[in-house]
Amino acid sequence: MTLVETLFGFLGVVAVGAALLVVTTRQLVHAALWLVVCLAAVAGCYLLLSAEFVALVQVLIYVGAVVVLLLFGLMLTRAPIGRSDDLDAPLPQRLSAAAVSLGLAGVVVVASIDAFRGEQIVLGDDAVAGTAGDAGTALFRSWVLPFEVLSVLLLAALVGAIVLSRRDIGPPPGGPSPDVSSV
Amino acid sequence: MPLLMPVLLAGLLFCIGVYGVLARRNAILVLMSVELMLNAVNINLVAFDVWLRDELLAGQVFTLFVITIAAAEVGLGLAIVLLVFRNRATSSLDEMTELREDAA
Numbered sequence: 001m002t003l004v005e006t007l008f009g010f011l012g013v014v015a016v017g018a019a020l021l022v023v024t025t026r027q028l029v030h031a032a033l034w035l036v037v038c039l040a041a042v043a044g045c046y047l048l049l050s051a052e053f054v055a056l057v058q059v060l061i062y063v064g065a066v067v068v069l070l071l072f073g074l075m076l077t078r079a080p081i082g083r084s085d086d087l088d089a090p091l092p093q094r095l096s097a098a099a100v101s102l103g104l105a106g107v108v109v110v111a112s113i114d115a116f117r118g119e120q121i122v123l124g125d126d127a128v129a130g131t132a133g134d135a136g137t138a139l140f141r142s143w144v145l146p147f148e149v150l151s152v153l154l155l156a157a158l159v160g161a162i163v164l165s166r167r168d169i170g171p172p173p174g175g176p177s178p179d180v181s182s183v
Numbered sequence: 184m185p186l187l188m189p190v191l192l193a194g195l196l197f198c199i200g201v202y203g204v205l206a207r208r209n210a211i212l213v214l215m216s217v218e219l220m221l222n223a224v225n226i227n228l229v230a231f232d233v234w235l236r237d238e239l240l241a242g243q244v245f246t247l248f249v250i251t252i253a254a255a256e257v258g259l260g261l262a263i264v265l266l267v268f269r270n271r272a273t274s275s276l277d278e279m280t281e282l283r284e285d286a287a
Contacts (some may be wrong), residue, residue, distance in 0.1 A: 097205030
């Protein structure tokens with residue numbers, strides 16, 4: 001086993017363990033913090049796969065922005081600090097959820113072992129890798145139109161979030177849309 | 184590195200995300216589980232991109248796109264959760280059972 005494989009295995013175990021804690025812990029804020037651990041481990045996996053720019057974006061956007069946004073949401077919905085027992089669905093639903101996900105895991109593991117056994121990723125001697133230069137060249141040479149469309153999508157999401165969260169934007173006078181903010 | 188390592192990691196993360204979506208009751212925890220599933224997909228994209236040595240870096244660029252869309256999704260999702268919390272003082276998904284007003 002090479003160093004890269006050992007490191008990848010370690011980071012994978014960390015990511016899976018942290019993800020399990022995210023979906024099972026009984027403390028809301030801890031779930032968000034375990035999510036940070038999981039996402040950072042995944043960023044390390046990107047680095048080991050030579051995708052440096054994706055790893056940096058993962059740290060910046062996921063660990064930096066998304067988790068902070070989730071913590072904001074937790075604070076604004078007055079999430080209980082400390083243990084709370086009403087985060088999980090009742091036991092029968094949890095059992096069936098576990099059955100579904102274990103079944104799915106079995107199918108995925110068997111199928112991917114069957115399909116990709118023995119395939120090797122060759123790292124290192126590369127003409128095309130994932131540095132910021134390579135990713136930028138690909139992004140602005142081959143993928144520039146989807147990139148621009150994505151910026152419009154982000155703008156739409158921004159406007160939508162503002163419209164949803166502001167209280168002083170009501171329906172148009174006499175308009176047909178029901179006023180959800182006055183229920 | 185065997186291709187199976189990232190692929191299996193992605194599969195396991197995705198299944199953990201599925202469990203979280205199905206078994207959690209708090210809306211924000213469900214959003215976190217959705218993030219786990221999106222991350223699993225991203226690992227697959229990067230792994231296959233590196234495996235296939237794509238000249239256009241399609242996998243990595245798609246990963247960037249998915250990360251952006253995930254950020255937009257979390258922003259909108261949290262805005263909706265906050266709106267529900269303001270109207271009903273709860274963020275528990277089990278208590279959101281109405282799709283319409285009763286035709287009284």
